[in-house]
Amino acid sequence: MPAPPDPRFLLRGDMDGNVHSLLFWIEPHVEHLYAGDGRGTIHTWDLKTNRIKNQLSDGESPCFNLHRTNDSDLIVQRRHGIIDVYKASESNWISQLLPEKNAMLVPLDSSVVGILSLKTYNIESMLDPSKLSYNDKLGTIMAMKPLGINDLVLVAYEGGQLLLWDMKKNDVLSSLTVEQYPMTFDFDISLMQGILGSASDKLEIFKILPNHTLSHKSTILLEHVSGVSVLSVRPDKKLVTVGCWDGCIRLFSWKKLRPLAILREHNETIYDIVYSQREVEAYDTKCLMAATGKDGCISMWDIYN
Template sequence: MAHQPPRPPDPLFVLRGSKDAVNCVKFYPSTHTEKGRLLSGSGCGEVRVWNLESRRTETVLDGHDGKSVLWVQPISNGQIISQGRDGNILTWDIGEGRRDVTTRLPSNALTFCKCDICNQGSPLVAAPGQDSEVCIIDLKSETVICGLKADKDIKKFGMPMCVKFIDESRLLIGYEAGQVALWDTSARTMLDNKQLHSEAVMCLDYSTSSKRGVSGSADDKLMCWTVSEAGLTLSAESTLTNPGISDVCIRQDDKIVASAGWDSRIRLFGWKKLKPLAVLSYHRQTIHTVDFSPPLQEFDSAQILAAGSKDKHISLWSVYNPS
C-alpha cells in the first residue's frame, strides 16, 4: 500500500465577530500577568483585540472613520499602532481597559501599501507617501525624517506595494512592476534592486538571523533571497498551484514560512529551500493576512498561526511545532 501523507490539521479554533473582511492580524505579546491576545483590523474600520483564552473580542477600537484598516502592530506594553485608508496612522493606549487615540499622523496616501515599524531605539514607521514615495516617520517626534523615491532615470518601478524594515537604516520595498529594492534610509539611497516577480509584489518578510527575505506577488511565485553587502541574491523559489499571495510570514525559529493565498488556502513551506509542506484549507474566500505567535503559555508554549480572510473569520492553527 502506498504511503499516504498525513492529513492537514483542522484549525484549533476560529474567531468570529468581525463585521467585514479581516485585512490584518498580529499577535500581541503576553506579559507575566496577562494571557496572549491577537490584534485584527477589518474593512469596516475596526481594530479588535481578541482574548485568546476566552476566544472572544476583548476591545473594539473605532478611529478610522469606517475606512478599511490595513495594518496593526503592537508598539510596547499597552500601546498599539494602526493604519487606515482614511489616510491616518493612529497610535492607541489600550492599557487597563483604555481606548485612547494618543497620536494621529497623516500618511498622505490612500494606497493599499501597509506600513511597517522598526522598534530599535526611537520607533520608526515606513509609510506610503504621495507620488510613489515611502516616508520614514519618527514616531516619538511625529516628524517625517526622509522620503524614498526611485530616481526618474531608473526603470519605472510603479507604486510601492509593501515595505519591510531590516534595521533602523535599511528598508526593503516591493514595487508594482515586480521589483524588490533595498534602501539605505540614512543616505536615502537605493542600494540594489532585483526584478523578482512578473507582477506586483504584494508582501515581504525578512529574517534577521538568517539574513534572508521572502516575497509574494500577484504572480505564481514565492521567492526567497539573501541580503548582503553585495545586495539582493535569489536563493530559492517555489511555484504555486494558483497565483496570488496577499501575505507571507516567517516563523521565529526560521523553520517555516506561511503564505496567504488569493485561492483561500494557507500554504506552509520549509524556510531553508521553500519546500512545500502542507496546504491548510478552511476559509472560503481570499486570505489577506497570516502571522505566527511567539510561544504561548495557554497553548503549552506552542507557536500558533493566525490567518484572517475576506470571509470575516480568523482561523488559528497549531502546525509543526518545535518539540
C-alpha cells in the same frame, strides 16, 4: 504530502466580512489577539476565553495594519494614509492621531517612502527614488520591511522592482527585478534570505549577499494559484506560511523549501498571517499562528511545534 493538521479554534464574532490585520499581544497576565476589520473596528479577542473582550472604533476606514510600540501603544494604519494611536489607560484605550516606537515607514506618493517620527509626528526624512533612471517605472509601493541591521530597508514596487535602501544615506544599494505586482514578502536576517509573492503563481526566493547585492536564488511554482497575498516566516525560522488568493495556506520548510501541508479552512483570500512571539498558555503552545481574510473568520493553529 502528509494530511494537514486541524485548527485549534475558529474565532467568529461581530466582525466585518473582511478582516485585514492581526496582532498578538502576549504578556504574563494578558493573552490577546487584535483584529482590524473593513469597518474600521479593532476587536480585542481574549485567548483565554476565545471571546471578544472589547472593540475600538474610530470611523469607517479599514484597518490595514496593526503595530505595537515599546510604550504599549497600539498603532493602526488605515486607508488613505490615516494613522491612529491608541494609548493604554488602565483597562481602556484612548484614541489619538499618530504612531509607534521612534519612527515608522509610511508609503507616500511618487514611489516615496516617508520616515515618520513618533516624537514630532512629522516626516523627518524620505527614501526618494526620483534620481533613479527607472524611477517612472516603479509605480506604487506594495510592501516594505526594515531589516533591523545597518538601517537597511527592503521596498517592493508595483512595476516589479525590489530595492535595498540605506536609510542613513537615502541611497539604493541594490535592485532586483521580480514579478510585476509583488503583493508581499518576508525576510530572514539569520540566513539573509527572503521570499516574495505576487499576483502570479510564483514564489521568488532571493538573497542579500555580503556586499549588499540582491540576488535571485530560486522560484517555486504553485499549482492552481493565481496570486499570493501574505507571507510569513515563523519566528523559529523553521516554517514559512503562504496565504493565497484562493483561501488556502501553504506551508513550506523554510531552509529547504519543502512543501509540508495545505490548510483549507478558509474559502476566501487570506489577508494576514501572524505568529505569537512567545508562548501562549491558553493554547499550551510555544508559537501560535493566527490567519484571517476576506471570509471574516480567524483560524488558530498550533503547527509542527
